[in-house]
Amino acid sequence: MKGAAILWAAAFGAVSWFGYQLWKMEGAETAAGMEMTVRRETAGAAEGSCIALTFDDGPHPVYTPMLLDGLKERGVKASFFLLGDSIDGNEELVKRMAEEGHLIGNHTFSHVRISKISTEEAVREIEETNEKLRNIVGEMPEYVRPPYGEWTEELGERLSMEPVFWDVDPLDWKVLDSAAVVNHVVKNCGDGSIVLLHDSYETTVRAALEIIDTLGQRGYTFVTADELLVD
Numbered sequence: 001m002k003g004a005a006i007l008w009a010a011a012f013g014a015v016s017w018f019g020y021q022l023w024k025m026e027g028a029e030t031a032a033g034m035e036m037t038v039r040r041e042t043a044g045a046a047e048g049s050c051i052a053l054t055f056d057d058g059p060h061p062v063y064t065p066m067l068l069d070g071l072k073e074r075g076v077k078a079s080f081f082l083l084g085d086s087i088d089g090n091e092e093l094v095k096r097m098a099e100e101g102h103l104i105g106n107h108t109f110s111h112v113r114i115s116k117i118s119t120e121e122a123v124r125e126i127e128e129t130n131e132k133l134r135n136i137v138g139e140m141p142e143y144v145r146p147p148y149g150e151w152t153e154e155l156g157e158r159l160s161m162e163p164v165f166w167d168v169d170p171l172d173w174k175v176l177d178s179a180a181v182v183n184h185v186v187k188n189c190g191d192g193s194i195v196l197l198h199d200s201y202e203t204t205v206r207a208a209l210e211i212i213d214t215l216g217q218r219g220y221t222f223v224t225a226d227e228l229l230v231d
């Protein structure tokens with residue numbers, strides 16, 4: 001009997017020791033996991049980090065109001081570069097953008113490739129759009145988002161307008177996938193980033209609002225593009 005008791009005690013001891021080791025290992029893993037989580041959460045933006053979300057090719061009669069609602073709910077300002085061609089019938093939307101504090105810029109009249117046309121034609125494309133916008137909001141736009149990022153110094157001088165380029169492009173119009181757009185932007189954004197998006201797709205509107213929620217939690221502030229261009 002005595003021998004059995006000793007054996008039993010030894011077995012119990014071994015199991016307990018083994019259990020303790022397991023517990024230690026799990027504990028260590030949990031601690032490491034927690035550390036990673038904490039690090040990820042604090043790997044946010046430095047204080048005062050700003051991002052500008054910019055939307056081209058609008059206004060769109062369905063998706064632009066959806067986006068404006070989401071921006072308003074979150075108290076976020078964005079920048080819209082509008083096509084002269086898409087303004088007729090959407091005047092109320094343009095007014096709403098201005099009233100709600102968004103930046104309104106020019107994206108040419110018919111989405112021209114500036115490198116493929118004459119300076120005169122490009123000036124006409126942009127001035128015609130400026131005129132339409134001025135008639136609606138009472139102010140001449142100061143910023144232009146050249147389609148495909150094609151711009152010339154001569155145009156800048158002729159029009160006294162500032163071109164707005166971008167550094168983060170998730171190709172939202174091509175992938176049409178909210179999760180992919182959110183992922184790309186969240187991974188590639190930093191302080192001062194200008195993100196290129198298009199408010200003509202539902203997937204983009206959903207992505208933009210998720211980007212705001214995610215990066216907002218990490219400490220980023222969303223500003224209009226002009227605020228990032230001031231030297």
Ligand SMILES: [Zn+2]
Pocket residue numbers: 056057107111147148
């Ligand atoms: Zn465009």
